[in-house]
Amino acid sequence: xxxxxxxxxxxxxxxxxxxxxxxxxxxxxxxxxxxxxxxxxxxxxxxxxxxxxxxxxxxxxxxxxxxxxxxxxxxxxxxxxxxxxxxxxxxxxxxxxxxxxxxxxxxxxxxxxxxxxxxxxxxxxxxxxxxxxxxxxxxxxxxxxxxxxxxxxxxxxxxxxxxxxxxxxxxxxxxxxxxxxxxxxxxxxxxxxxxxxxxxxxxxxxxxxxxxxxxxxxxxxxx
Amino acid sequence: xxxxxxxxxxxxxxxxxxxxxxxxxxxxxxxxxxxxxxxxxxxxxxxxxxxxxxxxxxxxxxxxxxxxxxxxxxxxxxxxxxxxxxxxxxxxxxxxxxxxxxxxxxxxxxxxxxxxxxxxxxxxxxxxxxxxxxxxxxxxxxxxxxxxxxxxxxxxxxxxxxxxxxxxxxxxxxxxxxxxxxxxxxxxxxxxxxxxxxxxxxxxxxxxxxxxxxxxxxxxxxxxxxxxxxxxxxxxxxxxxxxxxxxxxxxxxxxxxxxxxxxxxxxxxxxxxxxxxxxxxxxxxxxxxxxxxxxxxxxxxxxxxxxxxxxxxxxxxxxxxxxxxxxxxxxxxxxxxxxx
Numbered sequence: 001x002x003x004x005x006x007x008x009x010x011x012x013x014x015x016x017x018x019x020x021x022x023x024x025x026x027x028x029x030x031x032x033x034x035x036x037x038x039x040x041x042x043x044x045x046x047x048x049x050x051x052x053x054x055x056x057x058x059x060x061x062x063x064x065x066x067x068x069x070x071x072x073x074x075x076x077x078x079x080x081x082x083x084x085x086x087x088x089x090x091x092x093x094x095x096x097x098x099x100x101x102x103x104x105x106x107x108x109x110x111x112x113x114x115x116x117x118x119x120x121x122x123x124x125x126x127x128x129x130x131x132x133x134x135x136x137x138x139x140x141x142x143x144x145x146x147x148x149x150x151x152x153x154x155x156x157x158x159x160x161x162x163x164x165x166x167x168x169x170x171x172x173x174x175x176x177x178x179x180x181x182x183x184x185x186x187x188x189x190x191x192x193x194x195x196x197x198x199x200x201x202x203x204x205x206x207x208x209x210x211x212x213x214x215x216x217x218x219x220x221x222x223x
Numbered sequence: 224x225x226x227x228x229x230x231x232x233x234x235x236x237x238x239x240x241x242x243x244x245x246x247x248x249x250x251x252x253x254x255x256x257x258x259x260x261x262x263x264x265x266x267x268x269x270x271x272x273x274x275x276x277x278x279x280x281x282x283x284x285x286x287x288x289x290x291x292x293x294x295x296x297x298x299x300x301x302x303x304x305x306x307x308x309x310x311x312x313x314x315x316x317x318x319x320x321x322x323x324x325x326x327x328x329x330x331x332x333x334x335x336x337x338x339x340x341x342x343x344x345x346x347x348x349x350x351x352x353x354x355x356x357x358x359x360x361x362x363x364x365x366x367x368x369x370x371x372x373x374x375x376x377x378x379x380x381x382x383x384x385x386x387x388x389x390x391x392x393x394x395x396x397x398x399x400x401x402x403x404x405x406x407x408x409x410x411x412x413x414x415x416x417x418x419x420x421x422x423x424x425x426x427x428x429x430x431x432x433x434x435x436x437x438x439x440x441x442x443x444x445x446x447x448x449x450x451x452x453x454x455x456x457x458x459x460x461x462x463x464x465x466x467x468x469x470x471x472x473x474x475x476x477x478x479x480x481x482x483x484x485x486x487x488x489x490x491x492x493x494x495x496x497x498x499x500x501x502x503x504x505x506x507x508x509x510x511x512x513x514x515x516x517x518x519x520x521x522x523x524x525x526x527x528x529x530x531x532x533x534x535x536x537x538x539x540x541x542x543x544x545x546x547x548x549x550x551x552x553x554x555x556x557x558x559x560x561x562x563x
Contacts, residue, residue: 128315131275132329132380133304142331146319222360223318 011194014181019201021095022177025167026160028099033106033159038152040066040107041114042140052126052136066115069108074166077101078173098175102166106159113155117148150221157213161206168202178202225251225274225384225416230283232269232440243269245440247283251433253383256410256417258427260463261437267420270437271388274418275307276300288383305333308377308415312389314369316361322348322372323357329379340379347375351405367398374405378413385409387419391426403430424463428452428524436460452524453494454556468522468529472560476518476533480560486537488517489547492556495527502550503534510546512538533560 040062046052047059072080078101082092085100121144129143145152171179178198186195232244243266251257261267272278274285276292285292287307295303316325326347330340348357351371361369370390377385387406391399407430410417421427427434427448435445436459444457452468455461472480472490480488491502503514514534521530536543550557 122313122315124311124313124315125317127277128309128311129328129332131277131304131307131309131386132332132376133301134332135301138332142328143317147317149319220319223362 011185011197014185015178015194015197015201018176018178018181018198019205022164022167022171022179022202022205025095025098025102025170025175025177026163029102029106029163029167030156030160032099032103033110033163034156036103036107037110037159038114040111042118042144044111044115045118046136046140046144050123052130052139062111066108066111069104070112072105074101074105075169077105078170093174095176098167098170098177102163102170105166106163109162110155110159113158114148114152117151117155118144120151121147150217150223153217153220154213157209157217160209160213164202164205164209224253224286224288225249225418226284226286227274228284228286230270230273230285231281232266232273232278233281243440244273244280247440247442249435249442249445251416251418253416254410254414255433256407256419256431258431258434259418259420259437260422260424260427260434261420262459263422265437266440267422267437268388271386271418271420274384274386275304275309305329305380306382307384307386308380308382309386309388310370310373310377310390312392314361314366314373316369316372316376318361321358321360322353322364325361325372326375326379329376333380343379344375347378348372350378350409351375365398366394367402370394370398370402371405374402374409378409381413383415385415385417387417387421389421390419392421392423399426400429406430424467427463428467430525436463448524449494449527449529452529453492469520472518472533479517479535484535486513486535487543487547488560489534489536489550490558490560491532491534491550492530492558493532494529500553502553502555506536506546506549510538510542510549512536512542512546 044059044062044066047055047062049056049059081101081104085092085097088100089097091097125147126139126143129139134142167175167177168179168182171177171181172183174180178201182195182198185191186198227247227249230244230247230249231242233240233242235241247270259267259270269278273280276285280293283293287303290303292300292303317328320328323341323344326344327340330343335343345354345357348354351374353368353371353375356364356368361372364372373390385406390406391402394402403426406417406419409415419426419431431448433445433447434451435442436451436457437443438457438459444451444455444460451460452464455464503516506512506514514536516532517535518533519530520532521528523529536546547557547559
């Protein structure tokens, strides 16, 4: 017991920097998920049959991108995109390098979440906007996004939590963060205390993300 | 004026080709409240949704104040739609916006400046009697209040035409009444044309000037409310009317009709001023028949009295015939009841 506590005290700085690295990876890739995934999801929905700008070929392609992106296991995606990561970041090691595959996984995930959120909107509401003479662009920004905002925020929460777990995987191949620490110290050096502490930190992180996600979503939810 | 010519809507469904609307012609005058009634599946909803092209017609023209909607580019159609308000059975309000935000929404779409649209929206919210609810979200309102928001929203861009797609069908009787009164009021105050569809004859009876009865994608009967109520021709029309006005004779009279009797049993329907004229005393005086009143019923349609009377006429056969002719010549609807 005493050993455990001295171990933890000794590695305090390591744990703090590991946590910050994890948060950095999650925040960066969440940013790209918002920038890339939400437009991808919106475009997928509105090009569906019977939606505001039906376009079968485009919908087929976008839907395919989302499905393919979502069907590749993250650990494989991470390795497969190494050349692409090198091209963008200049290296395939470190937190910045890990952001590339994390974003590539998060974008289609967020795309599907957005697609589902927008599909929840009753068709009548969209029709009423059309009956007022709203253009497709106005419908997207004044109807679809505001109406699905609570669901999109919950989807972002879900994405963020997936990213926490993916970032731990990225750590295993040199991405840094809590996953890296858990593997190197907890697993390879048999330091049980470190392993346990990373788990506790990850659990707390996920709880907090979910808690604030729910709070923000219900703030915007007037249904 | 709205002029619909040869309007057809066919579509393909799992069950094969569906002919929702079949060569329909219709004219609606400015300032009129025009009702369309029909059973479910008659094509009412398809029809009203074609009037602002939410539904694309297969063929035919929809002419509103001289513009054929079917020929407009999508940009011009959007501009035309701003002048056609629409209200819906399920209200279709934006749950993310307050009452004020919902009413201001069409103005935002039309590009009206913020200050102006808030002023206009407040004015409309007052018109529909919801000033104390302007900051509420739709989820906090009752059905009747939601529909009032829907109406205020539909009026935001000062439309010439208001389309009502079963607007009262999901409301309780009291809210229905107040929403209908509101519609009649805005028609009078803003002089706009209202076209509504419904499956409730009560709605037609309460506010429509004219009505068309729809069956299987076609208008089977059309006319002013009083005409239709006084002289319905089609069985379906009669059925709708009997849902709001008691046409069925009581059991006692049906028994009497079936029994052996000397005279002739007739039913007279009369409308408006005719209720004031002394026909029965005329009959008795001039045609030497005895008239025995078996059953009577007076209702009112938009303030005009409307009634039915069942008479048992006794006397010589020729006298009875002559008296029936006399009544018919007075523009009353007379039916001889042989069997009921």
